[in-house]
Amino acid sequence: MTIMKTVTTPTETETRQTFESQTSNTTSTVDKTENETETENENENHDPTRETGNRQLERHMTKTYRAALIGCSRMGAFIDNEVAGNASVALPYSHAAGYEACPRTDLIAGSDVRQDVLDRFGERYGVAQAHRYIDYRALLSTERPEIVSIATQPEQRAEIILDAVEAGVRALYVEKPLCASVNEAYRIRDAVRANSVALNMGTNRRWQPGFHAMRTAIDGGAIGKLRTIVVYATGTLFNTTSHWFDICQYLAGDATPVWAHAWLPGSEHLVVDDTVTDEPNASGAYGTLTGVTVHFLQSPRPNDIEAIGDNGAITAWGAGTSFTMRTRPASGGAWTDAQFPYYANTSSTLHIIEDLVGALDRGDDITAGGIDVAVTNTELIFGFIESFRANGSLLMMPPKGSTARFHRSGFKARTPTFAT
Numbered sequence: 001m002t003i004m005k006t007v008t009t010p011t012e013t014e015t016r017q018t019f020e021s022q023t024s025n026t027t028s029t030v031d032k033t034e035n036e037t038e039t040e041n042e043n044e045n046h047d048p049t050r051e052t053g054n055r056q057l058e059r060h061m062t063k064t065y066r067a068a069l070i071g072c073s074r075m076g077a078f079i080d081n082e083v084a085g086n087a088s089v090a091l092p093y094s095h096a097a098g099y100e101a102c103p104r105t106d107l108i109a110g111s112d113v114r115q116d117v118l119d120r121f122g123e124r125y126g127v128a129q130a131h132r133y134i135d136y137r138a139l140l141s142t143e144r145p146e147i148v149s150i151a152t153q154p155e156q157r158a159e160i161i162l163d164a165v166e167a168g169v170r171a172l173y174v175e176k177p178l179c180a181s182v183n184e185a186y187r188i189r190d191a192v193r194a195n196s197v198a199l200n201m202g203t204n205r206r207w208q209p210g211f212h213a214m215r216t217a218i219d220g221g222a223i224g225k226l227r228t229i230v231v232y233a234t235g236t237l238f239n240t241t242s243h244w245f246d247i248c249q250y251l252a253g254d255a256t257p258v259w260a261h262a263w264l265p266g267s268e269h270l271v272v273d274d275t276v277t278d279e280p281n282a283s284g285a286y287g288t289l290t291g292v293t294v295h296f297l298q299s300p301r302p303n304d305i306e307a308i309g310d311n312g313a314i315t316a317w318g319a320g321t322s323f324t325m326r327t328r329p330a331s332g333g334a335w336t337d338a339q340f341p342y343y344a345n346t347s348s349t350l351h352i353i354e355d356l357v358g359a360l361d362r363g364d365d366i367t368a369g370g371i372d373v374a375v376t377n378t379e380l381i382f383g384f385i386e387s388f389r390a391n392g393s394l395l396m397m398p399p400k401g402s403t404a405r406f407h408r409s410g411f412k413a414r415t416p417t418f419a420t
């Protein structure tokens, strides 16, 4: 299978090298010994120009990485049966289907606390009984996977991530939202950084070629200076708005959020003291250090997002099903329809996995998503909650000292669609 790897943006390309460019690079560090590489300091570990030596890279090119899945339900294993035919989605979409399709990964084990889901996962993906675990810690210690996917609910995520890092896992593909509180996000960041673990979060739109084309057009000046982004149907804060926060971050060049204000319309009763007891609806806004303002509406207009600049706008319709652009010359005049660049819609899940494989090949933790993006996403979620708790007042970001935590006492996992 041919996988499009160039999902990084020009900005990201300045800070990250693709696997292809590294494999063809024969400069400076080619003579470096493995010992020299091991003694490099932490800063150099994050240096995108760092090479671990071409001999190592050649050896890695034929290596297949051992992947395991924790949480074998919908996004973990079976969601392709639900989203097949959805125009914005290119299959494979579930983590397991992604590992199955990726020539560089072997799905060797799975864990789920629901025996029936675990068994259906094993049968579907050819994972034998001996490699199916109710207890994910037993999976980690027995199977020693190099890549671990965590597709549980956010309340369980931090503990599992921290256990996986402790067990020596080298790469993590974790579902969104990252976890259930800001403090959990910071603990995850500390552990991942300290152990140089590559991490990508499953905010798939960042990895969709259409949104990559949208950001490339914005970065290239097609609509002039980006001023405003509007999300028309924000949805629920943890499950859905986490997707929107991420794509807004991405389109605005991952610029640091500096303020936020929000309300939880119709969901005010769900915040009880420090506990967010169920998924709240969210509406609000945040602003970035670069002066972009992002607005989150709860309108009937489904899943559209618009980026507006001084000289035009790009609209992504239906979560990236199609894109349209209107522009005017920098000298002024009326906005007219313009051609949105061509792109081929390929699997975002595969791009996430391939990006982690690239980090493993290089022996670093540099990804095109990453822990910082995932932490900012969590800060935005809780920035909205803390602003609401302060009667919708403007809150400086990040929401320092946030004590809120997401915890749904009555949550019941859905039965996945095992077959179409």
Ligand SMILES: NC(=O)c1ccc[n+]([C@@H]2O[C@H](COP(=O)([O-])OP(=O)(O)OC[C@H]3O[C@@H](n4cnc5c(N)ncnc54)[C@H](O)[C@@H]3O)[C@@H](O)[C@H]2O)c1
Pocket: 070, 071, 072, 073, 074, 075, 076, 079, 111, 112, 113, 114, 117, 134, 136, 151, 152, 153, 154, 156, 175, 176, 177, 202, 203, 204, 238, 239, 412, 413, 414, 415, 416
């Ligand atoms: N990226 C996307 O487009 C997308 C789409 C759907 C869902 N998601 C996200 O994926 C995550 C999972 O969603 P879902 O709909 O598949 O949820 P789900 O509740 O159906 O599945 C979670 C699974 O995790 C299992 N689990 C819970 N605790 C566990 C533990 N300690 N060890 C092993 N297994 C455990 C549950 O039994 C369940 O089968 C959520 O965070 C959701 O927001 C993302």
